[in-house]
Amino acid sequence: xxxVTTRSRGTARHFQQRxxxxxxxxxxxxxxxxxxxxxxxxxxxxxxxxSVIGRAKWxxxxxxxxxxxxxxxxxxxxxxxxxxxxxxxxxxxxxLGCALVLxxxxxxxxxxxxxxxxxxxxxxxxxxxxxxxxxxxxxxxxNVVLGWFGVNGPAWLYSSRWAxxxxxxxxxxxxxGTNMMLFLAGLQYIPRDLHExxxxxxxxxxxRFWHVTWPGLRRTTFFVLLLxxxxxxxxxxxxxxxxxxxxxxxxxxxxxxxxxxxxGDLRMGYASAMSFVLAVIILVFSVLSNRLTGHDLEAAS
Amino acid sequence: MSTLVxxxxxxxxxxxxxxxxxxVVVLLIVAYFLLPLWxxxxxxxxSNSDLFGSFGLWFGSHFNLTRNLADVFTFADGVFLKWxxxxxxxxxxAAVGSALLSTTAGYALAKLRFGGRNLFFAIIMGAIMVPMTxxxxxxxxxxxxxxxTNTPWAVILPSLVSPFGVYLMRVYxxxxxDQSLLESARVDGAGEGRLFFTIALRLLAPGFVTVLLxxxxxxxxxxxxxxxxxxxxxxxxxxxxLAQWQATAQGGTGAQALFSMVIAGSFVSILPLIIAFLFLxxxxxxxxxxxxxxx
Numbered sequence: 001x002x003x004v005t006t007r008s009r010g011t012a013r014h015f016q017q018r019x020x021x022x023x024x025x026x027x028x029x030x031x032x033x034x035x036x037x038x039x040x041x042x043x044x045x046x047x048x049x050x051s052v053i054g055r056a057k058w059x060x061x062x063x064x065x066x067x068x069x070x071x072x073x074x075x076x077x078x079x080x081x082x083x084x085x086x087x088x089x090x091x092x093x094x095x096l097g098c099a100l101v102l103x104x105x106x107x108x109x110x111x112x113x114x115x116x117x118x119x120x121x122x123x124x125x126x127x128x129x130x131x132x133x134x135x136x137x138x139x140x141x142x143n144v145v146l147g148w149f150g151v152n153g154p155a156w157l158y159s160s161r162w163a164x165x166x167x168x169x170x171x172x173x174x175x176x177g178t179n180m181m182l183f184l185a186g187l188q189y190i191p192r193d194l195h196e197x198x199x200x201x202x203x204x205x206x207x208r209f210w211h212v213t214w215p216g217l218r219r220t221t222f223f224v225l226l227l228x229x230x231x232x233x234x235x236x237x238x239x240x241x242x243x244x245x246x247x248x249x250x251x252x253x254x255x256x257x258x259x260x261x262x263x264g265d266l267r268m269g270y271a272s273a274m275s276f277v278l279a280v281i282i283l284v285f286s287v288l289s290n291r292l293t294g295h296d297l298e299a300a301s
Numbered sequence: 302m303s304t305l306v307x308x309x310x311x312x313x314x315x316x317x318x319x320x321x322x323x324x325v326v327v328l329l330i331v332a333y334f335l336l337p338l339w340x341x342x343x344x345x346x347x348s349n350s351d352l353f354g355s356f357g358l359w360f361g362s363h364f365n366l367t368r369n370l371a372d373v374f375t376f377a378d379g380v381f382l383k384w385x386x387x388x389x390x391x392x393x394x395a396a397v398g399s400a401l402l403s404t405t406a407g408y409a410l411a412k413l414r415f416g417g418r419n420l421f422f423a424i425i426m427g428a429i430m431v432p433m434t435x436x437x438x439x440x441x442x443x444x445x446x447x448x449x450t451n452t453p454w455a456v457i458l459p460s461l462v463s464p465f466g467v468y469l470m471r472v473y474x475x476x477x478x479d480q481s482l483l484e485s486a487r488v489d490g491a492g493e494g495r496l497f498f499t500i501a502l503r504l505l506a507p508g509f510v511t512v513l514l515x516x517x518x519x520x521x522x523x524x525x526x527x528x529x530x531x532x533x534x535x536x537x538x539x540x541x542x543l544a545q546w547q548a549t550a551q552g553g554t555g556a557q558a559l560f561s562m563v564i565a566g567s568f569v570s571i572l573p574l575i576i577a578f579l580f581l582x583x584x585x586x587x588x589x590x591x592x593x594x595x596x
Contacts, residue, residue, distance in 0.1 A: 013414065019493040020415030023405040028421060030402075030462040035428040038439035045442060052445075094330070101327055114582065116334050121574040123522035125540040126567035129547050130341050133357065133564075141340060141357035173337060234434040237524045241544050255434055255525070262438045263529060271438045279435045286430040 039279060046273030052266045063273035073274065075249055076257035079164065083253065084232040086168045091228050092221075095176045099183030100213070113184070120177035124237035131170040132157070132242055157243050160250040167238045167251060175231065179224045186220030187213070225289055233282045254278050345369060345568040349561045369565035381566060383535055384542040388521055388570075391453065391538055395460035396517035402462045403512045404505055407470025408497060412478055422471070428464035434525055441529050455530035456538070460520045466512040473508035474501070514581055521574055539570045 046063050050056035067073055098116065102109050119127065134141050135156040143153035156166040190213060198208045214221075236255035239245060245252040258278065262271030340357050346369070351361025373381050409415070410422060433440065440459060444450045449458075478501050486496055524540040531537060537545075543566050550559040 015493050016413045017415040019497070020409045020413040020418070023409035023413070023497075024421055027402045027406040027462045027467055028424070030458075031424050031428050031464065033443075034433065034440060034459050034462075035431060035436070035464075036424075037443060038436035039431065041439035041442060042436060045439060050442075097326075098330060101323070101330075112331070114579065115338075117578065117582075118338055118571075118575055119334065121518050121522075121578050122567075122571045123524065123540050125522075125524050125544045125547070126570050127337075129543065129563050129567045130337055130344075132547070132551070133344065133352070134337055134340060139353055139357070141336065144356065173334065176334075230430065230432060234432060236434065241524075241547060255437070258438060259529070262441075268438060268442060272442070275436055275438045279431045282432070282435055283427075283430050 039276070042272045042276040042279065044272075045269055046276050048269045049267075050269045050272070052268060056269065059269070063270050064277075066270065067273055067277065072249070072252070072257060073254075076252045076254045079249075079251060080233060080235065080253045082164055083168060083235050084229065086165065087171055087232045087235075088225070088228045090168060091172050091176055091179060092224060094172055095179035095224065096183050096217075096221075098176070098180045099187060100209075102180070103184060103187045113181075116180060117177040119174050122174065124174060125241055127170060127174045128238055128241040131166075131173075135166050135170075158247060160246075160248040163243050163247060163251050167235075167242060170242070171235070171238055179227070182220055182224055183217065186217045190216035222289070226286060229285050229289055230282060233278070233285060341564065341568055341571075345561075345565040347561060347564075349558055352560055352564070365561065366565070369561050370569070372562040373566045373569060376562060380534060381539075381542065381569075384537050384539045385570075387453070387536060388538040388540075389573075391456050391460070391527075392517050392521040394457050395520040396513045398457075398461040399463050399466050399516040400509050400513040403466035403470040404474075404502070404509050405497075406467045407472075407508070408474045408478070408501055408505065410467070410471040411474035412480070412483060412501070413493070425464045425467050429468065433459060437525060437529055444530060450530055451532050451536065453536060456520075456523070456527050459526060460516065460523065463512070463516050463519070466516060469512060469515075470505070470508050473511075474505060477504045477508065510581055514577065517577065518574055539566075543567060543570060 045056070047058055047060060048056040049059050049062075102112055102116075122130075133139070137143055137153065137155040137158060140153075140156070142156070146153040154162040156162050194212045194216070195208060198212050203211065234255050235253050236259070239251040239253050239256050240259075243251045245256055254274070255278070258271050258274045261267040261274075336358065343358065343360055344352060346364050346366040347355065347361040348363045348365040348368070351363060351365070355361040410418060441450065444455045449455050482500065483496055486500060491499075521538075522540060523538070524544065527536075527538050527541050528544075531541065534542065534545075543563060546559055546563045546566065550563055
């Protein structure tokens with residue numbers, strides 16, 4: 001063992017290097033295969049008319065040019081943005097609100113936390129089979145209860161005006177638990193003295209929230225916002241199971257539209273071009289939200 | 302409920318008014334989140350005619366749970382059981398693999414010095430920001446080239462490592478494993494392998510469980526990936542199978558009789574995860590906390 005104790009600093013570094021590379025080798029390989037390669041493949045295939053059967057032919061920018069003129073892609077993109085515009089703020093507010101309430105010391109709060117988390121572990125498919133019934137215009141609980149108050153509920157999934165709202169209602173329900181947990185965790189790290197000092201200075205609940213809680217939650221808010229936006233841009237399951245894109249294409253989303261020419265008509269070249277564009281859009285949104293919150297995720301410890 | 306907002310030193314009158322308003326808001330939120338679950342529990346006990354004929358939030362005239370469960374497990378030669386088995390295999394292998402790989406990679410990123418560390422971290426962030434759903438088509442083409450579509454590998458391999466898991470473990474390891482402890486063990490001549498397996502691994506356990514649960518839930522509930530990769534029903538996970546039943550039931554033409562079975566099937570598909578979550582929730586919370594707050 002004596003050689004170990006006299007080992008030079010350089011050798012120790014060398015061992016750290018070796019273990020470092022050994023520890024990241026497999027994840028690095030998998031990330032490259034399942035992220036980098038698909039991005040390159042999407043771009044490459046996007047320049048061809050590949051359709052599974054037959055040979056792929058290089059067609060240059062034709063797919064991308066077609067994409068700009070494709071009214072359906074426009075509709076899909078608009079629907080996805082509408083979904084994002086409703087889902088992200090609603091998801092953020094509900095999660096933050098619940099976290100603030102559950103953060104108050106109160107009996108039974110732990111039980112609420114557990115119950116509020118259950119929707120998260122339910123798959124979108126299981127949730128959709130549930131909400132399909134809850135949203136039913138005639139038998140559905142939502143409209144029956146609205147009826148008690150004399151409100152004539154909309155046809156939800158059968159109405160081109162309300163279908164996307166209905167999907168947002170279900171999605172917020174299904175995903176808010178994780179974000180609530182993140183906010184609850186964030187609230188634990190805001191020093192209690194800050195609140196007490198503000199209280200002594202006579203600050204009310206609202207001012208305390210704006211000057212103590214909200215700034216203290218900045219990092220968490222950024223993280224939640226990023227997860228919400230990335231999730232929203234890829235919405236597919238709900239629209240596919242609940243409405244099949246209808247009624248009147250009102251719930252066709254980008255991923256849904258990529259899926260249709262890709263696996264319905266096997267137009268892989270065109271679908272790849274769209275995949276690449278979506279990947280770029282998501283990346284831009286992520287980077288933008290990173291900049292807007294003034295927080296650099298990569299500048300870590 | 303009024304104790305919710307009455308805090309020491311709060312002025313009395315506004316506090317009481319707020320407490321009334323807050324109680325209403327809390328009740329509405331509780332209804333929003335709990336009633337659908339209650340609905341599912343109640344609906345899975347209903348016969349098909351009660352589904353249409355009785356009020357959603359209370360039991361129907363027949364208690365049909367056992368009959369529905371029997372339907373779920375015997376329909377089409379018990380294909381549901383196969384789906385359940387597939388789901389367990391996919392989710393457990395993805396969860397264990399992902400937790401192991403995230404733990405080693407996260408530890409290496411946080412605690413070991415080696416060239417290219419920052420580049421690797423940048424790749425992880427990129428993988429978080431350009432997620433798999435957006436790249437489904439090229440990923441499918443890749444698997445088709447390798448001849449792996451319509452095999453379990455097409456679902457397991459892409460789920461084996463989660464960028465979010467590596468990110469979380471990196472943050473967790475930075476905090477949970479004391480650097481000076483490692484340094485002094487190094488001075489005492491402990492090799493890097495022994496450091497990791499005898500010291501770090503134990504400290505990283507809560508993070509490990511968090512990633513395990515996270516990936517278990519994600520893979521158990523994944524719909525899009527198996528939907529595009531698999532086309533024979535014998536390889537389907539529960540999500541794809543249930544969605545197909547639901548589509549058949551929604552399609553009408555006498556298939557509405559399937560609805561009670563779909564609902565009971567959904568109920569069964571959620572139960573294992575609820576149980577796993579209840580048992581491991583303590584870890585899950587502390588692990589998630591690290592990932593979101595400290596960075």
